[in-house]
Amino acid sequence: MNDIRLIPLTGLPLIQPGDDLPRLLGDAVERAGGLQRGDVLVLAQKIVSKAEGRYVDLDTVTPSDHARAVALQCDKDPRLIEVILSESEAVMRVRPGLIITRHRLGFVCANAGVDRSNVAPDGIDRVLRLPEDPDRSAQQIRAALCGRFGVDPGVIIADSHGRPHRLGTVGVAIGLSGLPGVEDWRGRRDLFGYTLQHTEVGTADQIAAAATLLLGQAAEAIPAVLVRGAIFEARDGTAREFNRPRELDLFP
């Protein structure tokens, strides 16, 4: 069994809307010595969102009555709530200072991933939404890297999520390509022939959490990490594998 290496990619510029992110990432990968078979590139979702121009100027937003009512409950800007609701398929919890929704992509998180931090201070009151289709973004970056380096990597777009029963945010995969999300270990047996108790393993989330040790939350200077040596089944998955079906959700 080999080591796993988490290699921070440095030297990327601050990403602007329209930037050619696959090329910039390729340059960073090249500076790190290129791709190896089995590599997984983990990206902070924020640079993908920025390259896609997923900003909304709050001055252009007219909050609905529903958004105003929710905003009162959580004591937030009604225009921000309007953006959050437009990115959500259901409101899960609202408390003072807090709104948790099911994102239109199917996962549950705070603020629908809409972010006021790390947005340039040009005087405009704007927020940044998650990438429109993170699986697709991952697929596009993967294709570009594969074309450039002749090696087909996995790509994960990672965000940090809070958790219902545990304090502290951890990195999770909100988009991916070229690797599985959840691995099904049913049928595998342990040393003594017992079937395994844990049979669905959140492989891509664990890779995202590992990389987030380096991505941090603040330093846009390290927006990408190369994970080398992780072992997973050769299958092209989707981050939607992580969405627990409603009928299996015991904490709705």
Next chain:
Amino acid sequence: MNDIRLIPLTGLPLIQPGDDLPRLLGDAVERAGGLQRGDVLVLAQKIVSKAEGRYVDLDTVTPSDHARAVALQCDKDPRLIEVILSESEAVMRVRPGLIITRHRLGFVCANAGVDRSNVAPDGIDRVLRLPEDPDRSAQQIRAALCGRFGVDPGVIIADSHGRPHRLGTVGVAIGLSGLPGVEDWRGRRDLFGYTLQHTEVGTADQIAAAATLLLGQAAEAIPAVLVRGAIFEARDGTAREFNRPRELDLFP
């Protein structure tokens, strides 16, 4: 920013009750080249439980009426349920095939961590509970390694937990010593001076998830991983930092 390396420790024997786990781990660390400053040793909880003899022979268990009632609801062995309840402070959810409780250590997980898999097939119907006090176990192993190598490492005892809203298990820290559990990043600012949105980061859980990529679920051949190069504040924490206070739990 340096790489992080995840180094699997190999060559440990199958652990038996009473084994000198700190010595066996020290031998494995020595084979891997010794400790470096900042290293974190992540252990599968199972080897700690086994060394502590945390087995229960189900033939010695008399289920209470409550255990029998719960066992009917989840279609499990009433003796197993008795053991699970004895390790729990509250039952959270019971469904056919499933019981989720708040463990006496304060975290929420399935089966109170009581495990039928990976237990030797000597004909006795027995189960393995989590270590009695995982923080204490981590502290003892840390002290032994520090004495042997003259370097004070972090130690994490990891288990794999399911999650309310996401499919797939991920590694988490159920015991730790020599590093923080949750890091408080309040006051830190991003590149543009905005305060960070995510201010409590589950550092030890992310390290546990990273190591669990190697620990896997099946292979007792790799029961420990050395994590080298992770950056965290110099503070001695506890896994209890991850326990979300009841009043902050929106999914009770």
